[in-house]
Amino acid sequence: MSKRLLLIDDDSDDRDLFYEVLQDIDTTLDCQLEDSCQEALQKLEKRQIAHPDLIFLDINMPIMNGWECLTQLKKERNHESIPVIMYSTSDHIADQDKAHQLGALGLVTKPSEYKKLKTLLNRILHHLETDTLTRQVIRSIV
Amino acid sequence: MLTASSLSPTSNQGFLSGGGELGQLIRSFDWSQTPLGAVDSWPQSLRSALSICLNSNFPIAIYWGKELHLLYNDAWSPIPGNKHPWALGRTARQVWPEIWEQIEPQFALAFSGQPGGSKDALLPMQRHGYTEECYFDFTFTPIYGEAGTVEGVFNAVIETTYRVISERRTTFLKQLAIQLARATTSTDVYQQAIHDLKTINKDIAFACLYTQKGSEAPLLFASTDDSLAMSNSLLKSLPFEEVSQAGHSVLIPDLTEYLSGIPRGFWAELPMTGILVPLKSSMGSVEGFLFCGLSPRLSFDEDYALFIESVASAMATVVSNIASLEAERKRAEALAEIDRTKTTFFANISHEFRTPLTLLLGPIEDMLTAPQLDPAYKSGLEVMHRNALRMQKLVNTLLDFSKIEAGRAKASFQAVAIGALTAELASSFRSAIEKAGMQLLIHSEPILGEVYLDVDMWEKIVLNLVSNAFKYTQQGHITLTIRAVTQSVEVVVADTGVGIAQDQLDNVFNRFYRIENGPSRSQEGTGIGLAMVKELVKLHGGSIHVSSQPGKGSVFTITLPMGKAHLPLDQLAPPTARSSSTQSAAYVQEALRWNGSQTLQEPIGIERVGTDQSHQYPVAKPTVLLADDNADMRDYIERLLGEQFVVLTAMDGQDALTKLLQHKPDLLITDVMMPNLDGFGLLNQVRAHPELKSTPVIFLSARAGDEAKVEGLNAGADDYLVKPFSAKELIVRVANHIRINQIRRATEQQFYQLFLQAPTLINVFKGPDHRYEIFHPLNKAIFGEVDFTGMTIREALPELEGQGIVELLDEVYQTGKRVEQQERAIEFLNKDGKKELRILTFSYQPWYDLKGHIQGVLNVAIDVTRQVTAQQTIEKSAQNLRAIFAQSPVAMTLFRGSTQVVDIVNERMLTFWGKTKEDVLGKSVFAGLPELKGQGFEAILDHVYTTGEPYSAIEHPVILVRNGQPETVYVNFAYEALREPEGTISGVMAVALEVTEQVLARKTVEEAETKARLAIESAELGTYELNLRTNELTGTDRFYQIWGASRSASRQQLATQIHPADQSIRQQAHQALARTGKLHYEIRVQGEDGQQRWVRLTGKQLYDPPGNPVTLLGVVQDITEQKQFAQLLSQQVQQRTLELQQSNEDLQQFAHVASHDLKEPVRKVKLFSTRLEEEYGDLLPQKAQLFVEKIQRSADRMLAMIQGVLSYSSLTGLSQQPEQIDLMLLLEQIETDLEVLMLDKQAQINKQAIPDIEGTPVLIYQLFYNLINNALKFAKATEPPIITISTVEADEQLVKILVADNGIGFDQQHAGRVFETFTRLHAKDAYEGTGLGLALCKKIVERHRGTITVQSVIKQGSTFIITLPRKQTFFNKPE
Structure with a gap:
């Protein structure tokens, strides 16, 4: 069964790129793109979007940022088990620690090259398929 | 007491009655063997003089005859020391061989009829079992015999010890205060003090200064020539701990217990006792000690103790002030340094980023405008372009921010017409707003109070708010209102724009918070504008709040307090003429761009509004x-x-x-x-x-x-x-x-009035040429109807030329010494213009102004022409006794009978009484001097007359009416019954010596001393005395003043004034008093005047012989200012620290967020340029490929730099615990990480054994990584890099590590600069570098309390020298 991904990012360039890379990897992959946390949360709540297997969550977003969204997700009984990867330009140690504290698998820094993003997503998808996606794995990939 | 019966009725020795030991000795002396002959043969003049002498409590001696045989009284007997009683009857030459040369001329002078004497002569006495430092004024007055020739010399002595010593101490304290004020370090203070203390070795035999260092007190300075000898001679430690704990001095009764060699002071004797005094800071802590040897010739009384305390206090106060100021200065410098660094840092970042940005934007724009642009990669280029522009905006905001940061320290508030200024600023938007079809409405109500603003900041506030309102308003109007609201001013900016949702309102003032709202004129925004406004308003002591209704508009309201009380005093500035706003142009330019205009068609209109200030001067103002x-x-x-x-x-x-x-x-x-x-x-x-x-x-x-x-x-x-x-x-x-x-x-005017009304001639001369300030009306008796006021004495009385009078005036004016002339003949031109001889008894005395400068001369004169003539007649027929009376150096009178009729009186007595002979002769003294009635003299005289018992008194105050004015004078006097040969008492002989001047002089000295103490600010002391039996308390005026209570307040009442929280302190102190006999505490006291003062009380108990406490002697000191100063300092420190922290947090937060925000667009540029290259590389024309290459290189540089900024700024925030680091292992990791680069450059790293150190692994890794990376980066192109890492020195505390390379090196003169941020010694093209790597290294090393330096030679390589402590003891302490 193919895995479903959800990306929440307000930056359309990043959303487009993410989608493009995923399509490049596997055209059958199911990936939902959302541009705001509130809407994404609302849609998840109302089951307007299917339950994802992995969420990529940007940090810097207006109104509700990634941290608040992560906190909300981890509060919801229905969503708390969904693995979340923080997906940001930041590679600050403090942000990595915070991601762990709030219950995310880790922090993945947005790469500045297409190829690197492709390699990165390839690895993550591989571990997701094999149910071996752990904090250790994320740390080693990063 | 000798009674009449013990004298032989036939003997003629009544004059020898009384006189204590010496009377006895003289009576029993066989005078017949001396040239003086048997007593019965002594002349009347000798008898009278001796009678005065023996009955006086003052030291008096008589040298009689040509050979100067010595006779003296009890009081005088200690003066010759152990020569007494041998000296009695000996000649002066025998008694005083050692000083004969000096005193012989004095005797000769006296024998020629001229009185002489000495002032303040040092005559050591042994009155209390030790040689005492005593000073005396003594006179040599001729005694005339019956033949009218000088037969002997009368030597009266007045003790001046108190004044001499007081003056000496006061002068010293004044001098010390002036000297110490010049010191700039505590060492200076101590050194200067010790130097000065050597000059007062009569009071302080030796002095040593110790500092308090933990439990030890090392010697700092000693007044002895060899301080080493001083510390070596210490037999045991001084009671430092006791003094330190008690907080007050401890007397060391026996110096030999502590010192093997006691240093000598001024005196021949070695000091026996010493005192150890604490040097207390303004916070009350003991910072050091003053150890003094006390004079062996003075008893250690209250005055002495106070003097020593004052010396210590003078020192401690200055040291304490210096220390506070020094600490404060250092803190201020540190803060300023951080502020400066931060500001430069931001300015640098912005500047540094602009360069690669320009390099990025240029090629992108070139490609976008290229005619043959392929639509396939156009969209990618557009993304890059958009992001590069966003980057530019951010960088510009950073620059703005750094400007605000720089300006914050320099706020300067001035009174400003807020209405006019604000209206002016807002109106600069008028054109832009109206062009957009909207309206700008300004309501400025008159403001009555003063409003203080920093004009630059206020401009930012107003411009931001109005610009913001315009940005989010598409139609309608923007309204600006300025109005006064009880003690404050409100400035309201209201718009009819999109508004803000309720749940967003709280966030609008947060930094970097961008609100997604409806339509606006621009999506650009940095999220910093409103945050900045809030900060700026806060700096003005005001507040800002926002209310809004989505779709209806927003209202921003600023409230500012009126006046300036809420603003820091040091940031108030004089109002300056202000040119029109310099900042509005930028804001309005931007606003106009939102409207679509590219350039400004017209200058921005500024509506100047006149100032609303006016001045009024009521007439009575000084x-x-x-x-x-x-x-x-x-x-x-x-x-x-x-x-x-x-x-x-x-x-x-x-x-x-x-x-x-x-x-x-x-x-x-x-x-x-x-x-x-x-x-x-x-x-x-x-x-x-x-x-x-x-x-x-x-x-x-x-x-x-x-x-x-x-x-x-x-x-x-x-x-x-x-x-x-x-x-x-x-x-x-x-x-x-x-x-x-x-x-x-x-006061001066009242003084003059008094003179003018006086019945005696009193003239006042002012200035060096003696201009008549007051010309007394009585002068008219001599000069007729003239008024010399305003004329100089030379102009008014030219006839005085050559008479020595003007010279006398000059002398008094210049030296400040009083001059008195008895019966001096002066020739005047009288009212008829004829020469007339007048005999005047007059005095010239200096007239001081309030500051103690001589401003003129006071002249009191009595015309005695008539009296002198009369007196001369009387003298001729006078009897011996009268002659003696007349010649007596002291005032004398004889009262006859039980009614005390004045029978004989000498001039001195008359002068003393302020009466003429006519006033008193032949009358009862109480008739002649009615003012004496009721002053207690009746009973005394009566007693002496009836019992024959002599009576004497010292410094007895008497009210006399002299010159028509009642005045209190002080007199030493003696009454002695005058017995007839048959033994009956016929009268009372009175001898008086006026000592008013001495008493007043002493009081002046006391006052001067008090003033000196006031000058030494810490010593504003009040004293009190508590009778422990009756619980009755009496205090000095100063005591009640400090307490803020009236003199009538009881102890109970005084106690209730103590701050409730401090009552327990007092209780504890009194409990300690019961144990130790000493009192020391500090409390707050609420004065009746409503003022609260900090008061320090010190005191000690006095005991009665059985050892019960009787009295508590206390000293209170107002230490409010010290406390306030200390408090102010600690407040300032807190405030500064807070600012510092805030500043650092701001820096980190900002740098973090900004770096993140900066990184994102660059990442995109990089991403898309890579894709462009990879996916369309072949399709691109060659020129475009070159462009892409340039874009990529710039993007890489920017990314590296941002990473550097991020690391640099996050360094301070990192607070990880230090751990043991294996440096060898760490270096191997770095080698692995740099493997690719090293292979590429064929680099080689040589490591010698390097010891472990303690530190933060991440940071130490970064340190060596940067250094090695640096060495690889700056390698020569011609030979492979060799990096050698070695330890040159290692001890228990420090490790010194060298990182040497064989690279291109640099000129050693740049060695200091390479560690500064953004310093690059090489062109960017030649060697890549961000200018942050080494700055980061330095910061890391300093964070580990180490140092880093570099040695370099061009083309030969560089060696970095790092010194790091092995242990990180202070790691977590904030810098």
């Missing part, structure tokens, strides 16, 4: 003249003082002098540095001018420091203020000086 060449300063001070004073201004000293003469202002404020005539020059002119002389002068100077202050005050300024000064301070000082001067003038 006038102040202000001389300053700086127009701004003049305006500022004029405005500050304008409310209370009429302020005149002058542009320089010359101008000031003209205006001084013209307007005679009440006070002069003058700058020191001025053209034409400077402050000192002006002051000299003022002080030299008789009419301006007393004008108070305040110096203003930019020169800080006590030295400048002392110089100013020495020059004669009344006060000295250092710029920048606080407004309050200036007003208070000006008002004080004016008030003091007014009081002084009023």
Whole structure:
């Protein structure tokens, strides 16, 4: 069964790129793109979007940022088990620690090259398929 | 007591009665064997003199005959020391061989009929079992015999010990305070103090200063020549701990217990006792100790103790002030440094980023505008372009931010017409707003109070708010309202725009918070504008809040307090003429761009509104003249003082002098540095001018420091203020000086009135040429109807030339010494213009102004022409006794009979009484001197007359009416019954010596001493005495003043004034008193005047012989200022620390967020340029490929730099615990990480054994990574890099590591600069580098409390030398 991904990012360039890379990897992959946390949360709540297997969550977003969204997700009984990867330009140690504290698998820094993003997503998808996606794995990939 | 019966009725020795031991000795002496012969043969003159001598309590000796045989009384007997009683009857030459040469001329002088003597002669006495330091004034007065020739010499002695010693100490304390004020370090203070203490070795035999260092107290300085010898001679430690704990001095009764060699002071004897005094800081902590040897010739009394305490206190106060100032200065410097670094850092970042940005934007724009642009990669280029522009905007905001940061430290608030200014600023948007079809409405209500603003900041506030309103408003209007609301001003900016949702309102002022709202004129925004506004408003002591209805509009309301009380004093500035806004253009340009206009078609309109200030001067205000060449300063001070004073201004000293003469202002404020005539020059002119002389002068100077202050005050300024000064301070000082001067003038006027009414001639001369200030009406008896007021004595009385009178006046004016002339004949031109000889008894005495400067001479004269003539007649027929009386050096009179009829009286007595012979002779003394009635003399005289018992008194106050004025005088007097040969008492002989002058002099000395103590600020002492049996408390005026209570307050009442929280402190102190006998505590006291003061009490108990406490002697000191100073300092420190932390947090937060925000666009540029290259590389024309390459390189550089900024700024925030680091392992990791680069460059790293250190692994890794990376980066192109890492020195504390390379090196002169941020020594193209790597290394090393330096030679390589401590003891302490 193919895995479903959800990306929440307000930056359309990043959303487009993410989608493009995923399509490049596997055209059958199911990936939902959302541009705001509130809407994404609302849609998840109302089951307007299917339950994802992995969420990529940007940090810097207006109104509700990634941290608040992560906190909300981890509060919801229905969503708390969904693995979340923080997906940001930041590679600050403090942000990595915070991601762990709030219950995310880790922090993945947005790469500045297409190829690197492709390699990165390839690895993550591989571990997701094999149910071996752990904090250790994320740390080693990063 | 000798009674009449013990004398032989036939003997003629009644004059020898009484006289204590010496009377006995003289009576039993066989005088017949001496040239004086048997007593019965002694002449009457000797008998009378001896009678006075023996019955006096004052030391008196008589040298009789040509051979000067010595006779003396009990009081005199200690003077010759162990020569007594041998000296009795011996000749002066025998008694005084050692000083014969000095005293022989004095005797000769006396025998020629001229009195002589000495002042303040040191005569060591043994009165209390030890040789005592005593001083005496003594006289040599001729005694005339029956033949009218001089037969002997009368030697009276008055003790002046108290005055001499008091004066010595007071002078020393004054001098010490002045000397110490010049010191700039505590070492200076101690060294100077020790140096000065050597000069007072009569009081302090030796002195040593110790510092308090933990539990030890090492010797700092000693007054002995060899301080080493001093510390070596210590047998055991001084009781430092006891003193430190008790907080007060401890007496060391036996120095031999502590010292093997006691240093000698001034005296021949070694000091036996010492004292250890704590040196206390203003916070009360003991910082050091003063150890003194006490004089072996003085008893250690209260005065002595107070003196020593004052010395210690003078030192401690200065040290404490220096320390506080020093610490404060260091803190201020550290903060300023951080602020500066931060500001430069931001400015640098922004600047550094602009360069690669330009390199990015250029090629992108070139490609976008290329005609043959392929649509396939156009969208990618557009993304890059958009992101590069966003980046640019951010960088510009960063620059703005750094400007605000830089400006924050320099806020300068001034009174501003807020309505006009705000309206003016807002109206600059009018054109843009109207072009957009909207309206700008401004309602400015009149504001009555003063509003203080920093104009630059206020511009930012208003421009941001209006610009913001315009940005989010598409139609309708923007309304600006300025109005007064009880003690504050409200500025309201309201728009009819999109508004903000309720749940967003809280966030609008947060930094970097961007609100997604409806349509706006621009999506650009940095999220910093409103945050900045809030900060700026906060700096003004105001607040800002927002209310809004989505779709209807938003209302921003700023509330600012009126006045300036809420603003820091040092940030108040004089108002300056302001040119129109410099900032509005940028804001309006931007606003116009939102409208679509590219450029400004017209200059931005500024509506100037006049100021709303006016000045009013009520007539009764005192006038102040202000001389300053700086127009701004003049305006500022004029405005500050304008409310209370009429302020005149002058542009320089010359101008000031003209205006001084013209307007005679009440006070002069003058700058020191001025053209034409400077402050000192002006002051000299003022002080030299008789009419301006007393004008108070305040110096203003930019020169800080006590030295400048002392110089100013020495020059004669009344006060000295250092710029920048606080407004309050200036007003208070000006008002004080004016008030003091007014009081002084009023007193002077009353004084003159008194003189004019006096029945005695009193003239007052002013100035060096003796101008008549007061010409007494009685002068008219001599000179007729003239008035010499305003004339100099030479002009008025030219006939005095050659008579030595003017010379006398000069002498008094110049030396300050009083001159008295008895019965001096002076020739005057009388009212008929004829020469007339007048005999005057007169005195000239210096007349001081309040500051103790001689301003003139007071002349009191009595015309005795008639009396002298009369007296001469009487003398001729006078009897022996009368002759003696007349010649007596002391005032004498004889009362006859039970009614005390004045029978004989000498001139001195008459002078003393202030009466003439006619007034008193032949009358009862109580008739002649009615004022004596009721003063207790009746009973005394009666007693002496009836019992024959002599009576004497010392410093007895008597009210006498002299010159028609009742005055209290002090007299030493003796009454002695006068017995007839048959033994019956016929009268009472009275001898009196007026000591008013001495008593008053002593009081003056006491006052001077008090003043000196006041000057040494810490010693404003009040004293009190508590009777422990009756619980009755009496205190000095100062005591009640400090307590803020009236004299009538009981102890109970005084206690209730103590702050409730401090009551327990008092209780504990009194419990300790019961145990130790000593009292020491500090409490707050609420005065009846409502003022709260900090008071320090120290005291000790006195015991009765069985050892029960009887009395508590206490000293209170007002330490409010010390406490406030200390409190203020600690507040300032807290405030600064808070600012510092805030500043650092801001830096980190900002750098973090900014770096993140900066990184994102660059990442995109990089991403898309890579894709462009990879996916369309082949399709791109060759030129475009070159462009892409350039874009990529710039993006890489920017990414590296951002990473550097991020690391650099996050460094301070990191607070990880240090751990043990295996440096060898760490270096291997770095090698692995740099493997690719090293292979590429064929680099080689040689490591020698390096010890482990403690540190933060991440940071130490980064340190060596950067250094190695650096070495690889700056390798020569021609040979492979070799990096050698070695340890050169290692001890238990430190490790010194070298990182050496064989790279390109650099000129050693740049060695310091390479560690600064953004320093690059090489062109960017030649070697990549961000200019942050080494700065980061330095920061890491410093964070680990180490040092890093570099040695380099061009083309040979560089060696970095790192010194790191092995242990990180202080790691977590904030820097």
